[in-house]
Amino acid sequence: PENYNYTQYHPMEEIYTWMAQIQKSNSELVTQHYLGETVENRTIYYLQISQPSDRTKKIIWMDCGIHAREWISPAFCQWFVKEILQNYESDPKIRKFLQNLDLYILPVLNIDGYIYSWETARLWRKNRSPHLNGTCYGTDLNRNFNSSWGTLGVSYNCSSEIFCGTGPESEPETRAVVQLIERKKSDILCYLTIHSYGQYILTPYGSTTEPPSNNEELMHVAQTAAAALREKYGTSYEVGSTSLILYSNSGSSRDWAHMIGIPFSYTFELRDKGTYGFILPADQIQPTCEETMLAVTTIIEYVDQK
Amino acid sequence: YNGDQVLHIVPETLQQVQHLQHLHSTLLLDLWKPLLPEDIQAGEDLHIRVPASLVQEVKDSLDQHTISYKILIHDVQELVDQSAPKDTSSRN
Numbered sequence: 001p002e003n004y005n006y007t008q009y010h011p012m013e014e015i016y017t018w019m020a021q022i023q024k025s026n027s028e029l030v031t032q033h034y035l036g037e038t039v040e041n042r043t044i045y046y047l048q049i050s051q052p053s054d055r056t057k058k059i060i061w062m063d064c065g066i067h068a069r070e071w072i073s074p075a076f077c078q079w080f081v082k083e084i085l086q087n088y089e090s091d092p093k094i095r096k097f098l099q100n101l102d103l104y105i106l107p108v109l110n111i112d113g114y115i116y117s118w119e120t121a122r123l124w125r126k127n128r129s130p131h132l133n134g135t136c137y138g139t140d141l142n143r144n145f146n147s148s149w150g151t152l153g154v155s156y157n158c159s160s161e162i163f164c165g166t167g168p169e170s171e172p173e174t175r176a177v178v179q180l181i182e183r184k185k186s187d188i189l190c191y192l193t194i195h196s197y198g199q200y201i202l203t204p205y206g207s208t209t210e211p212p213s214n215n216e217e218l219m220h221v222a223q224t225a226a227a228a229l230r231e232k233y234g235t236s237y238e239v240g241s242t243s244l245i246l247y248s249n250s251g252s253s254r255d256w257a258h259m260i261g262i263p264f265s266y267t268f269e270l271r272d273k274g275t276y277g278f279i280l281p282a283d284q285i286q287p288t289c290e291e292t293m294l295a296v297t298t299i300i301e302y303v304d305q306k
Numbered sequence: 307y308n309g310d311q312v313l314h315i316v317p318e319t320l321q322q323v324q325h326l327q328h329l330h331s332t333l334l335l336d337l338w339k340p341l342l343p344e345d346i347q348a349g350e351d352l353h354i355r356v357p358a359s360l361v362q363e364v365k366d367s368l369d370q371h372t373i374s375y376k377i378l379i380h381d382v383q384e385l386v387d388q389s390a391p392k393d394t395s396s397r398n
Contacts, residue, residue, distance in 0.1 A: 123336070153345075161336075161337075246340075274338075274339065277312060281385065281388055
C-alpha cells in the first residue's frame, strides 16, 4: 500500500488493513488465506506469494508474532513481504527463488496477545486463553506445540510467562498452524519463526541436546546466513542449537516442524542483545529488518539451490 | 511501567546465582533473560525488569551481596511511550 510506514510499529487493525491492501494491489502474486481463529475469535490470515507457474513448487513458511511483546517480529514479516514485492522483478536472487518456491507468510499468529500488548500491557507475551475460571490468562504458544510437550523449560502454572497450556496443541492458534503445516508438510522445505531478542539463529532442538540428523547442513546454512549479515552490516548473530546456546525448551514450533519432517527449521531471535530488549525503538526497525532480510534470503537461496 | 528499570547482572558465583533466584521468586520480578530462574548461571547475562516500587530494595540487596549490576533501561515506560506513538494518524 502506498504511504504505509514500515519504520513504525502498527496496531493489529492496521496490519489487517495492510494485508487486504497488499493482496489487492498485488493480485497477480499475492493471495490472503484464512488460517484459523484465535481464542477471542479473531481471524488469523497468512499471505501466499506465488509467481504464476505450471510447475509444482515447494514452500517456505515464515511466521511472526508468536510472542506478543516482540513487536519487531510482525514488523519484519511486513518488511519481508514489501521487499519481495518491490524487488522480485529487478533482483535476480528473488526472481530465481520465486520460480521454484512459494512463500507463506503469517504476519501475526498471536493476534489477541498482540492487541493486548498495544492496549493494556506492552510486555504481554502469551495468548489470551482464560484459565482457573478467568483468574489467570495466557498460554505461551511457543511451548504449546507437540514436540516433547511439557517436558523441559516450561511451567504448568498459568500465571507463568512460559505456561505450556493444558495439553499439546490446546490453543486454537497452535492448532491453526498445525493443521495447515500438516496438510502441506511434504512440500514445505523450510520453516522460519521470527522472535526477539538476543541476535541468534537457532537450530533444533530445544528439548534435547541430541543433534538432528541433518545438523551439519542446518548449521552450515545458518552460519552462512550469519556470515553474510556480519560481512554486510557488521551485526553479530550467534548460531547454534537452542538447548546448547540459549536454554532448553519443549513444545516449540521450530522443534515440532523439524520433527514432522521439515528439513530446515530455524528460530530467528532478532535485535538486540539487551540494550532495549523487548522494547526495541521504532528507529531500529529498518536496520534490523535490512540485516534480517539478508539472512533470511540467504537461507531461502540455499534451500532453492538444493 | 512508570519508573520500572531493567537491570543487567552477571552473577559470578553460585551463591550470587542462588540469591538472584531467591530475589526473583520472593519479589516476583520479570525475568527477560533467561526466562526461567533455574537457567540463571554464573558468568551468564541476566536481564531483569524490576517494578519501580522495588527498585531501591533490589539494588540494596544486590549491594549487600556484592553483586554488581548495570542499568539497561532507566525508565521502561519512557521507552514504551517512544515505541508506540499515541497519535496513530502520523503513521500514515
